[in-house]
Amino acid sequence: MDPEVEKLLFGQSYSAVAARIRTDARLGRALDLIEARHSELRAAVPAMARAAGLSRTAFHELFRCNTGLTPHQFVRRLRIMRASQLMRSTRMTMLEIALEAGFGDEGSLRRNFKEMVGIIPGQWRKFSRHA
Numbered sequence: 519m520d521p522e523v524e525k526l527l528f529g530q531s532y533s534a535v536a537a538r539i540r541t542d543a544r545l546g547r548a549l550d551l552i553e554a555r556h557s558e559l560r561a562a563v564p565a566m567a568r569a570a571g572l573s574r575t576a577f578h579e580l581f582r583c584n585t586g587l588t589p590h591q592f593v594r595r596l597r598i599m600r601a602s603q604l605m606r607s608t609r610m611t612m613l614e615i616a617l618e619a620g621f622g623d624e625g626s627l628r629r630n631f632k633e634m635v636g637i638i639p640g641q642w643r644k645f646s647r648h649a
Contacts, residue, residue, distance in 0.1 A: 520646070523602045527595040527634060529586075539584055544570040548577065548589075556596045557620030563589050593620075598634050601627055605643040612639055 524532045536553075540546040548566040555565075566589055567577035581589050601619040604610055610618065616627035631639045 520599075520602055520606065523599055523635065526636075527599055532599065535585065542580070542584060544572060544577075545581060545584060547571070548581070552589075552593060552596065556593050557600065557618065562593050594630055595634065597621060598631055601631065601639065602635075602642065602646070605639060606646045615639070 521531065524530070528535045536549060539549050548570040551566060551569040552562070556562075563574050563578060566581075567574045570577050570580075572580065578589060581587075581592070585592060587595070597620045601615050601621070604615045604618060608615075612627065613624045616622075616624045619627065621627040621630065628638055631637075631642065635642060637645075
């Protein structure tokens with residue numbers, strides 16, 4: 519994991535965020551699902567709520583209260599974190615990275631990455647490889 523990206527996306531290390539989430543067993547079960555399947559979850563909140571044994575509304579509120587993020591925002595950040603790892607460690611194309619990280623296409627990766635990290639993926643890849 520890239521500590522700079524983690525801090526940018528979560529305000530602290532991902533492991534610290536995950537540990538805080540896991541203090542609630544219900545959220546811990548949902549986090550297990552998210553970590554295992556974040557790249558393939560489309561209707562994420564219903565699946566996470568089922569894993570937690572809560573209604574969608576109750577899960578959404580509990581998750582947001584514990585993380586400061588909605589479940590959707592959290593999953594997007596995990597996808598950006600995964601994409602940044604792939605950019606740094608592989609020679610995959612941006613389309614391959616987008617799909618592997620759970621984005622529908624390269625444009626979606628680009629928009630989300632720019633919004634959350636502040637630069638486009640290609641610039642980040644170039645910078646991260648020279649760092």
